[in-house]
Every structure is written in structure tokens, then in C-alpha cells.
Amino acid sequence: MSANGKKKGRRALFAQGNEAVVEGALIAGCSFYAGYPITPSSEIMELMAQKLPARPEGVFIQMEDEIGGLGAVIGASLAGRKAMTATSGPGFSLMQEHIGYACMVEAPLVLVNVMRGGPSTGLPTSPAQGDVQQARWGTHGDHPIIVLSASDVQECLEMTVTAFNMAEKYRTPVILLLDEITAHTREKIFVPPAEEFEIVNRTTPTMPPEWYKPYEETVRGVPPMPPLGSGYRFHVTGLSHDSNGFPTSRPDEVVALMERMHRKIDQFLYQVQIVREFECADCEVCVVAYGSVARSAELAVTQARGQGLKAGLLKLGTLFPFPRRALEKILGHSRAVIVPEMNMGQISREVKRVNNGRALVRTVNRVDGQIITPDEILKAIKKV
Numbered sequence: 504m505s506a507n508g509k510k511k512g513r514r515a516l517f518a519q520g521n522e523a524v525v526e527g528a529l530i531a532g533c534s535f536y537a538g539y540p541i542t543p544s545s546e547i548m549e550l551m552a553q554k555l556p557a558r559p560e561g562v563f564i565q566m567e568d569e570i571g572g573l574g575a576v577i578g579a580s581l582a583g584r585k586a587m588t589a590t591s592g593p594g595f596s597l598m599q600e601h602i603g604y605a606c607m608v609e610a611p612l613v614l615v616n617v618m619r620g621g622p623s624t625g626l627p628t629s630p631a632q633g634d635v636q637q638a639r640w641g642t643h644g645d646h647p648i649i650v651l652s653a654s655d656v657q658e659c660l661e662m663t664v665t666a667f668n669m670a671e672k673y674r675t676p677v678i679l680l681l682d683e684i685t686a687h688t689r690e691k692i693f694v695p696p697a698e699e700f701e702i703v704n705r706t707t708p709t710m711p712p713e714w715y716k717p718y719e720e721t722v723r724g725v726p727p728m729p730p731l732g733s734g735y736r737f738h739v740t741g742l743s744h745d746s747n748g749f750p751t752s753r754p755d756e757v758v759a760l761m762e763r764m765h766r767k768i769d770q771f772l773y774q775v776q777i778v779r780e781f782e783c784a785d786c787e788v789c790v791v792a793y794g795s796v797a798r799s800a801e802l803a804v805t806q807a808r809g810q811g812l813k814a815g816l817l818k819l820g821t822l823f824p825f826p827r828r829a830l831e832k833i834l835g836h837s838r839a840v841i842v843p844e845m846n847m848g849q850i851s852r853e854v855k856r857v858n859n860g861r862a863l864v865r866t867v868n869r870v871d872g873q874i875i876t877p878d879e880i881l882k883a884i885k886k887v
Contacts, residue, residue, distance in 0.1 A: 586613075616678060715736065744760065786833065
């Protein structure tokens with residue numbers, strides 16, 4: 504350990520959240536980026552344009568629009584690359600059809616959405632958290648998806664690595680939601696050397712090419728995935744398909760496909776659902792928060808404790824699949840739950856569903872492009 508308590512080999516960096524995302528992506532092994540600039544995510548693209556081509560096999564492409572950007576990322580993923588893109592509000596809306604396609608062909612990729620005020624052009628330079636339910640349900644059909652969130656700059660780096668690991672491990676798109684405040688906050692972070700991270704790479708087939716079935720059932724529900732052009736036959740279609748990848752409408756094959764795609768994530772919820780508990784062991788009032796609002800919530804809980812109020816914070820790193828069990832544990836001894844978020848109430852819907860009338864649920868909402876302050880949350884804690 505060095506004199507300042509930080510491990511040797513760690514690089515100090517005064518960075519904003521968007522820059523930390525790029526650091527995390529490069530550590531995770533990202534070698535392909537395609538996208539289109541849009542406030543407030545543009546710094547991710549700008550820094551990728553600078554850093555990625557300087558790396559061996561690194562490829563950066565600015566596409567004609569967000570639809571083309573995600574399409575190129577899907578193609579790169581199928582060709583064996585760790586690939587990502589980033590966008591915000593309107594661009595995220597444009598990407599929804601391709602998100603569904605990525606889910607159906609099981610293409611591992613990372614999509615960062617830096618949320619801003621909406622709908623439509625809305626408040627392009629102001630923070631919001633209005634894309635939460637869209638991240639889960641924006642594309643049509645009963646698709647599985649993993650949605651993560653980060654609340655500070657250090658987490659932006661770490662959660663980006665986690666997003667790539669989950670995408671590769673479960674062969675699925677992973678959405679990382681930031682908000683404008685998290686993305687543009689600049690603070691000192693430490694970038695560990697890559698060897699300090701566990702880096703996950705997709706499973707590739709070990710059987711002879713003539714035995715390979717691209718969507719075959721496995722114990723984990725995740726079929727091995729060879730790069731296109733590596734000698735393995737790999738038919739890709741957005742239609743419902745059989746284990747060989749060819750279109751089918753047979754009910755037994757369609758059901759088997761859908762059940763496997765959901766099961767490959769659902770059976771590992773304990774690995775996918777990331778939460779942090781702060782003062783929750785004996786809390787009577789629990790605050791459930793994510794993104795930059797979680798930072799306000801942590802200070803509010805600290806202030807409440809200083810005034811003798813038994814408050815706690817459940818900070819969500821994973822938004823979907825929603826961490827039901829973590830909340831249920833706290834609901835066993837809490838009489839009230841407060842959900843502050845910069846929207847009209849989106850995660851609060853999930854909280855109310857899990858709560859099922861057991862505790863009092865109150866929301867603190869802002870949609871005016873302004874952050875929710877610790878004072879607002881503390882006031883809500885005192886009120887209940």
C-alpha cells in the first residue's frame with residue numbers, strides 16, 4: 504500500500520462520469536464502438552474516437568444515426584468483438600427495434616443511455632430518470648434484459664466493466680443507465696490496473712463445427728457463441744427460431760426458445776441483482792434510490808440518523824431484473840418506504856408491486872430538470 508492508502512499501480516484520474524465509462528469499457532476489452540453523438544452522452548463517443556483506434560484491433564465508427572450505430576454494434580458482436588454504443592433520450596427511442604433484435608439473436612453488447620429530460624427533445628442538457636421503464640419494456644415482446652445504474656464517477660467505471668461481463672456471461676444486451684448529473688460530474692477516481700478486475704469473455708464452442716447448434720439448450724441456458732466466419736455455421740434471424748437458428752412457428756420450439764432466454768438470466772438473479780444497503784439493518788424508514796439521486800439520499804439518511812431517526816438506504820445498482828428479495832428483506836421491519844426519482848414515478852411502481860400494501864410508500868418526484876436535494880428527501884423521511 505502507498506502512503507495515501509491506495510494500492511500501487513492505480514492511476515488517479517480527475518474525470519467525469521462519461522470519461523469513466525470509457526475507461527471501464529477499455530478495461531473490459533471493448534474493441535468496437537459505433538454510434539452517433541447526442542447530448543449529454545457525446546463525451547463517451549468523443550473519447551472513444553480518440554482512444555479506441557490507438558489500440559490493437561480497435562475500431563471506431565460514427566454512423567449516420569443511432570439506428571445504424573446499434574446495428575453496427577450488433578454486427579460487430581456477432582463477429583466476436585466486445586462492442587458498445589452510447590446515446591440519450593431520442594436516440595434511445597430510435598434504438599428500440601434493434602434492442603429487440605439483439606435480444607432475439609442473443610448478441611452480447613453494452614448500451615449506455617445518459618438520461619435527459621423528455622419526452623421528445625425535452626430538456627436536452629438537464630438531468631432526468633425518465634427512461635427507466637423504457638429500458639425494461641421499450642422494445643416489443645417478452646424479452647429478457649439487464650438494466651444497470653451508476654450513481655458516481657467511480658461506479659461509472661466499475662459498472663461499465665460489470666455491464667460487459669454480464670453481457671458476455673449471459674449472451675444478452677445490457678443497458679447501463681446514467682443521468683446527466685452522474686455523467687457530467689467530475690471528481691477524483693482511481694483506475695485500477697486491468698488485472699485487478701475479473702474479466703468475463705463469452706463461451707465459444709469446443710465441439711466440431713458439424714455438431715454445433717447455435718441456440719442449443721445448455722445447463723446455464725447460454726449457448727456457446729463462435730465469431731461469424733470462424734468455420735461454424737451460424738444462421739442469424741430476428742424470427743422465432745429453432746436450435747439451429749432457422750425460422751420456426753412450431754409452438755414447442757417457440758416456447759423452448761423463449762423459456763431458455765428468460766431462464767438464462769432468472770436462474771442467476773443472485774449474481775445479476777446488485778444492491779448496496781446503507782443503515783438498513785434496523786431502519787424503520789427505507790429510501791430506495793438510484794443514479795445521482797442515491798447520493799442525495801445517502802446524505803439525507805446520514806442526517807436523519809444524526810437526528811435520531813432510523814432511516815436507511817437501499818441503493819439499486821441493478822434496476823432490472825428488479826431486486827425484489829433485497830427489498831422484501833427490508834420490508835420485514837420497515838414501516839415506510841420513500842422513493843425519490845427524477846420522473847413521475849417509475850421505479851416506485853416496482854416498489855409498490857413488491858410492497859403489496861405492507862408498508863407506507865411515498866414518492867419524491869421532480870421533472871423540472873433539477874436534482875432532488877438531500878433536504879427534500881430528509882423532509883419526506885420526517886413526514887412519514
